[in-house]
Amino acid sequence: xxxxxxxxxxxxxxxxxxxxxxxxxxxxxxxxxxxxxxxxxxxxxxxxxxxxxxxxxxxxxxxxxxxxxxxxxxxxxxxxxxxxxxxxxxxxxxxxxxxxxxxxxxxxxxxxxxxxxxxxxxxxxxxxxxxxxxxxxxxxxxxxxxxxxxxxxxxxxxxxxxxxxxxxxxxxxxxxxxxxxxxxxxxxxxxxxxxxxxxxxxxxxxxxxxxxxxxxxxxxxxxxxxxxxxxxxxxxxxxxxxxxxxxxxxxxxxxxxxxxx
Ligand SMILES: NC(=O)c1ccc[n+]([C@@H]2O[C@H](COP(=O)([O-])OP(=O)(O)OC[C@H]3O[C@@H](n4cnc5c(N)ncnc54)[C@H](OP(=O)(O)O)[C@@H]3O)[C@@H](O)[C@H]2O)c1
Numbered sequence: 396x397x398x399x400x401x402x403x404x405x406x407x408x409x410x411x412x413x414x415x416x417x418x419x420x421x422x423x424x425x426x427x428x429x430x431x432x433x434x435x436x437x438x439x440x441x442x443x444x445x446x447x448x449x450x451x452x453x454x455x456x457x458x459x460x461x462x463x464x465x466x467x468x469x470x471x472x473x474x475x476x477x478x479x480x481x482x483x484x485x486x487x488x489x490x491x492x493x494x495x496x497x498x499x500x501x502x503x504x505x506x507x508x509x510x511x512x513x514x515x516x517x518x519x520x521x522x523x524x525x526x527x528x529x530x531x532x533x534x535x536x537x538x539x540x541x542x543x544x545x546x547x548x549x550x551x552x553x554x555x556x557x558x559x560x561x562x563x564x565x566x567x568x569x570x571x572x573x574x575x576x577x578x579x580x581x582x583x584x585x586x587x588x589x590x591x592x593x594x595x596x597x598x599x600x601x602x603x604x605x606x607x608x609x610x611x612x613x614x615x616x617x618x619x620x621x622x623x624x625x626x627x628x629x630x631x632x633x634x635x636x637x638x639x640x641x642x643x644x645x646x647x648x649x650x651x652x653x654x655x656x
Contacts, residue, residue, distance in 0.1 A: 400638040403430035404454065407481045408635050410434055411464050411522055412491030414441035416596035417546060420624025421488060421631035422449055428632050431455035433477045433484070435462040435491065435522075456481065464491045464518030474525035483533065486542040486635040487526035489519040489568070494598055496558040508560040515564035516571075519545055523575065523586075531582045539583035544634050545572045547588045547646070549654055565590075569646060576644035585643035587634055592650025594622040618651030 408425045412418040414436035426432050426449040434445050434457070442459035449457040458480060462473040478484060493514045497503035523543050530541035550558055551565035568588065575586040593616060595603055602608040603621065613621060630647055633639050648654055 398638070400636040401428055401632055403428040403632065403635055406485040406635060407431045407433065407455075407483050408486045408488065408631075409477060409484050409522075409526065410488040410490055411462070411518070412436055412546075413488070414438065414445040414459065416598065417591060417594055417624050417627050418488065418490040419445055419448075420627045421490070423452060423625065424628025424632050425635055426450075426452040426455060426457060427628075428636075429453040429455050430486075430635060431481055432457045433481055434459035435464065435473060435477075437461060437463050464522055465513035467517070467521050470518070470521040471525055474522075474529065478529055484526050484529055485540070486544065487523060488544045488546065488631065489522045490544075490546040491518055491522075492546065492564075492598070494558065494561045496561065499557060500559050503557075503560060511560040511564050515561070516567050519568050520571065523571070527575065527579055527584065530584055531579065534582035534584075540637075540640070541582075541584045542634050542639065543572065543575055543579075543584060543586040544631075545569070545586075545588045547590050549590050549592050549648070549650055551590065552646075553654060573644050580643060583640070585634075585639060585641075587639075587643060587645040587647060589627065589630055589634075590646055590648045590650070591627070592616065592622055592648070592653040594624065594626070596624060615656055616651040616653045617656050620651065622649065622651055 408430045413422045413434035460473045495507045545568045547565040547568045550562040555562035572586045
């Protein structure tokens with residue numbers, strides 16, 4: 396018999412950037428655990444493909460919205476539409492992200508800084524704030540509880556040469572989540588960060604194709620392989636489930652041991 400809290404029937408999970416990569420890996424496990432899934436991503440074709448794949452996995456509804464999380468109005472409108480269409484949001488995975496680096500820190504221009512900030516930090520801020528508004532209002536009506544998850548990065552805790560803007564967004568995200576955790580615990584909300592290591596997605600395509608990267612970096616991963624999107628399924632189900640109601644303010648490193656080697 397399945398451990399009861401891991402059956403997510405009746406719960407609704409919102410996953411930004413859930414149409415591919417790590418977001419889709421988490422969505423697959425959530426859908427297979429019978430959660431209803433709301434995907435936000437900009438590309439309609441990828442959203443449609445995710446709906447088709449995820450709908451076959453469990454009993455929950457799967458819907459998607461074309462949303463650019465770097466647009467505050469788009470986020471507030473999509474939150475309202477998601478709640479009205481799905482009934483509620485129980486867990487919010489602020490996962491949509493971009494990674495723009497530079498040849499060196501000295502050569503990093505303001506546009507690069509802004510591009511990272513607008514999606515990874517502004518977008519996560521608006522996404523999480525709107526869901527927190529919804530869950531706290533619901534708690535005040537007698538139905539408390541919810542989970543806020545930010546997908547950060549090892550870049551937040553290790554020196555990320557040539558990627559300081561990206562790293563700053565992920566460090567900021569972890570700090571924001573800790574503040575959310577303390578402030579909203581009284582509403583039954585927990586807030587946690589996931590820190591992926593080297594994961595094979597579109598974001599790391601250049602590294603996957605690089606012989607230097609594959610011969611110098613991946614051998615330093617104790618598990619000795621690239622992480623895969625599906626490696627994030629278990630942590631997603633745990634954080635969306637009532638098994639994690641006492642777990643807040645945490646930073647979950649999922650990196651095959653890279654950061655401790
Ligand atoms: N891959 C890694 O090694 C790694 C390591 C550490 C942390 N991370 C973090 O993990 C998260 C997921 O990354 P990934 O590797 O899965 O990347 P990915 O394969 O490039 O996917 C990025 C996702 O974010 C969505 N997205 C990007 N910009 C968006 C925007 N403005 N509005 C809405 N959605 C947007 C994309 O959908 P659309 O293109 O359709 O909008 C896509 O679904 C990111 O926050 C990333 O920083 C990744």
